[in-house]
Amino acid sequence: MAVRVLTDSASYIPVDDLERYDIRRFSMILVEGDRQTPELDIDYNEFYAHLAQVDYLPTTSLPSPEEIRGHIEDILAQGHDVLGVFLPSTFSGVFDTYKMVASQMAEEDPSLVGRIDVVDGSSPCMEAGFAALAAAECAQAGGTLPECAAAAEASMARSRFLFAPRTLTYLERGGRIGRASALLGGLLKLVPVLTVEDRYTSTYTKVRTWPKALATIKEKLVADIEASGGLKRICVHYIAEPEEATTFCRNVIEPLVGFEVRVIPIGPVVGAHVGPAVGVVYETLDPIVSLHGESMLDRLGDAVRSQR
Numbered sequence: 001m002a003v004r005v006l007t008d009s010a011s012y013i014p015v016d017d018l019e020r021y022d023i024r025r026f027s028m029i030l031v032e033g034d035r036q037t038p039e040l041d042i043d044y045n046e047f048y049a050h051l052a053q054v055d056y057l058p059t060t061s062l063p064s065p066e067e068i069r070g071h072i073e074d075i076l077a078q079g080h081d082v083l084g085v086f087l088p089s090t091f092s093g094v095f096d097t098y099k100m101v102a103s104q105m106a107e108e109d110p111s112l113v114g115r116i117d118v119v120d121g122s123s124p125c126m127e128a129g130f131a132a133l134a135a136a137e138c139a140q141a142g143g144t145l146p147e148c149a150a151a152a153e154a155s156m157a158r159s160r161f162l163f164a165p166r167t168l169t170y171l172e173r174g175g176r177i178g179r180a181s182a183l184l185g186g187l188l189k190l191v192p193v194l195t196v197e198d199r200y201t202s203t204y205t206k207v208r209t210w211p212k213a214l215a216t217i218k219e220k221l222v223a224d225i226e227a228s229g230g231l232k233r234i235c236v237h238y239i240a241e242p243e244e245a246t247t248f249c250r251n252v253i254e255p256l257v258g259f260e261v262r263v264i265p266i267g268p269v270v271g272a273h274v275g276p277a278v279g280v281v282y283e284t285l286d287p288i289v290s291l292h293g294e295s296m297l298d299r300l301g302d303a304v305r306s307q308r
Contacts, residue, residue: 003139003148004080006071008062008094009039010087010269011121011129012237014262021136026071028092028269029061036061039269047268048240048276057170060269062094069101072116081145084118085132085152088199091270095120117145119152123196124270126235126281127161133233134283157287158228161196162204162220163237163279164213168192170275171201193217197291204291217280218252228284235262237279239271245278253280 007013009027018025027038030047051058062068075082084102089095095118102116119135121128134155135148143151165171190206191213204220207213225231236253238245242265249263266274 002080003083003135003143003145004075004078005132005136005139005148006075006082006084007128007132008086008092009267010092010124011085011132012125012264012266012270013129013132014264017133021133021140023132023136024071024075026063026067028087028094029063030268030272031059031061039267042268044240044265044267044271048271051268051272051275052240058268058272060092060272062092062097065097065101068094068098069105072098072101072105076112076115081115082117083135083139083145083148083152084116085128085135086118086121087124087128088122088196089120090199091124115145117149119149120199122156122199123159123161125161125237125266126264127156127159127196130159130233130281130283131155154287155283158232158285159281159283160220160224160288161237161279161281162193162217163195163274163277164191164193164210164217165239165274166210166241166276170273193220195291202291214248214252214278218256221253221280221282222256224282224284224288228288229286230284231257232283232285234280234282235264237264237266237281238277239266239274240276241278248278 005023007023007025009025013023013025027040030037030039030042072082084098086092086094086098098118102118105116106112119131121131131152135152138148138151190208191210192206193204193213193216194201195204196202205216207216234253234257236245236249245263249261253261
């Protein structure tokens, strides 16, 4: 029985990869007043131009339990088991809602026990996207549902998301500053390099200029590649900074890794809470070391398994 991966739009997996690996995606929701718009229906450029002109942040929401159930039922009806890989539970309620729906379905029909599973993506954007891709690759190779879930977890233990926001205003306003809160106040004159670890935004380091922030991202990438057996995959991410991201990718990242690297925009569901930014997501061949000096395989793996 084949496994099919289900993910949310905030993984930002390119469409050709969704099609190549038969990954099903549903849209997260952007909320502005009484208006609710699926993220997949939003023009990113228009949205960020609008966001720069207002003094409030839109909020975000997830599909209803009924919609999520419909996706699961459609996949099951095709004869597949279902593995969800979603935004981390600290960023969105989609993980918990999926678990609730899956539990209800298994109670109603005991034959579904063992056919629906979920992995907390641990980080937004293509870090969760890489986990979904790893699970889908395992599925295409004939992996079972537990094996595909383990592949997603292993990917997360090998990956890191580093990014430099132009300002912390959006993170502060949206309440997503997490462990980077120490940057507020007097430190706002510095340019932070942020990451997502233990499902919270945290500070990797602080530097004095934007070019130095990008150079620091490159230096950490090099160090992780050297310490973790090589590079498996990478992308450059950006929010409302397409030219800066493309230049960084072509002039810095591609000469370093020796192959063409995708430049992938981040949409409003995540971008509204971060503001203009450039960063990288990468996965190494072996588990990386967390910013606290521990193996991410132990630090993240145990935490993920405890929620399943």
